[in-house]
Amino acid sequence: MSSPFTPAVKAEIDRCSTWLRNWLRAELPRVFSLEDSDAGHRQAQQWDARLKATLTQRGLVSLKQQKNPITDVRRVLKAIDLNHPALADVGFSTEEWTRINLPQETAVASRVAKPLDQPNEIAARAKALLMSQDWSDMAAGVAVATGRRSAEVLQTARFERASPWSVWFEGASPWSVWFEGALKRGTEAETLRFEIPTCDFRKLWP
Numbered sequence: 001m002s003s004p005f006t007p008a009v010k011a012e013i014d015r016c017s018t019w020l021r022n023w024l025r026a027e028l029p030r031v032f033s034l035e036d037s038d039a040g041h042r043q044a045q046q047w048d049a050r051l052k053a054t055l056t057q058r059g060l061v062s063l064k065q066q067k068n069p070i071t072d073v074r075r076v077l078k079a080i081d082l083n084h085p086a087l088a089d090v091g092f093s094t095e096e097w098t099r100i101n102l103p104q105e106t107a108v109a110s111r112v113a114k115p116l117d118q119p120n121e122i123a124a125r126a127k128a129l130l131m132s133q134d135w136s137d138m139a140a141g142v143a144v145a146t147g148r149r150s151a152e153v154l155q156t157a158r159f160e161r162a163s164p165w166s167v168w169f170e171g172a173s174p175w176s177v178w179f180e181g182a183l184k185r186g187t188e189a190e191t192l193r194f195e196i197p198t199c200d201f202r203k204l205w206p
Helices: 007-014 018-027 038-057 063-080 094-113 119-130 135-146 150-156
Strands: 166-169 194-197
Touching: 007 018, 007 063, 018 038, 018 063, 038 063, 063 094, 119 135, 135 150
Parallel strands: none
Antiparallel strands: 166 194
16 A cells, blocks of 8 residues: 555545544554554554644543544554554553443443332333323323333334233234334334333233
8 A cells, every 4th residue: 555545544534523634634644554563563652642642732631532533543544454553552551441431331231220219100100091091191101111212102103912911022923012113123124023021011902
């Protein structure tokens, strides 16, 4: 490769923010033909320091603030060569990546694993809504009982009978309830299917 600005590299640079695009066009030639040697890695470390100094000057001081531009830079380096020597030196250490990602992973785990404070009260309320003669109450009850979006319940959902305590999402046997119309899956060729534990659906299908 004689130039870093091949079509693939240019395409990746163009995906970056304006200031980073300009920085890369000026600085990328310094490490484009880097050798995988001690001298080459020292040069890459200096280039990494220049990058992080620029980030700091732009007010991107914390690891979290620097994550996206550094990820963009590494993507550009990979467009030059998937095994570009600078990848070993440009970016964050394993410990720094862990510090960046841990809060996000902890937050996700907290959302997934957080128990309901009053599950019986929620189930009782869902049951009352399902027994209502008002369509809006019933729709709310279905949303609470299945965890599906109100837009799906009101616009795209289709349910069929299931076992007393479970609902099948997108199809099942005669003893399960099918749900069709997941808004986030509408463009997929394969139909998504999984079981959803519910509260009491037996009142709907005696």
